Amino acid sequence: MTMAYLKPAAGRARQGTQAANQTDMAALTAAAAAGSTPTKAEFDAVVADLGRARTTINGLLAKLRAAGIIASS
Template identity: 55%
Template sequence: MPYLNPAAGAAREGRQTTAVANAAAATAAAAAGATPTKAEYDALLADVNALRTKVNALLAAMRTSGQLAP
């Protein structure tokens, strides 16, 4: 849907961002005991890093399409 840009006095069309695939399923599971093991911590860290990558890809796509300021 176009909107009026009062500052420029012209209609601008909205644009879609580039598609970004959904984040993969989480690999981390609840810790088996009171203190997480190194493997449990590493799985959680990998999930957080994967989500960080997805969020950055979404932000980059939104900047490219003009939905966010560069």
């Protein structure tokens, strides 16, 4: 019995298609707080960074689902 990984055609049949490109997340804008309590601007920078990270992660998950790599539900 020949194993599937030794048969090039069988291996290609199992391969999926590549998912669409996902752009890298932009550089973080937040920095360590200057004092012991963050200012509103420092807090807002963290919130903005978190929003961009969420968008990037959700984009990656959507592309993995579209490529059939992970289940859609």
